[in-house]
Amino acid sequence: MSRLHLPAVLLGFQRSKSNQYPNNALLNIDGVKDRDAAKYYLGKTVLFAYRVKKTKDATTGETKSLRIIRGKITRAHGNAGVVRARFVHNLPPHAFGSVCRVMLYPQRS
Numbered sequence: 001m002s003r004l005h006l007p008a009v010l011l012g013f014q015r016s017k018s019n020q021y022p023n024n025a026l027l028n029i030d031g032v033k034d035r036d037a038a039k040y041y042l043g044k045t046v047l048f049a050y051r052v053k054k055t056k057d058a059t060t061g062e063t064k065s066l067r068i069i070r071g072k073i074t075r076a077h078g079n080a081g082v083v084r085a086r087f088v089h090n091l092p093p094h095a096f097g098s099v100c101r102v103m104l105y106p107q108r109s
Helices: 035-041
Strands: 005-015 020-029 045-056 063-077 082-087 099-103
Touching: 005 045, 020 063, 020 099, 035 063, 035 082, 045 082
Parallel strands: none
Antiparallel strands: 005 020, 005 099, 020 082, 045 063, 045 099, 063 082
């Protein structure tokens, strides 16, 4: 069985001394220790999944308790293997320190 994703820890937002930029999240991918290893993951999809109180969908009638925020790895951040990711919706602050999934597709040629 092949692996389709790797775990990554959400470190926080990109920031300076007095500002933070919530459209750029910083991720620490397992096993990535330097900038050259991080280049492989550029363009990969990132999924942050979280649970909510069960809600009923008005159109289909099914109950859902899991929501997903989708993102994309854009570039490396520093020399220690941390990468920047841009999500469709900015991540909530309770996501910091939690685990998300880095999908190992699409492959770049």
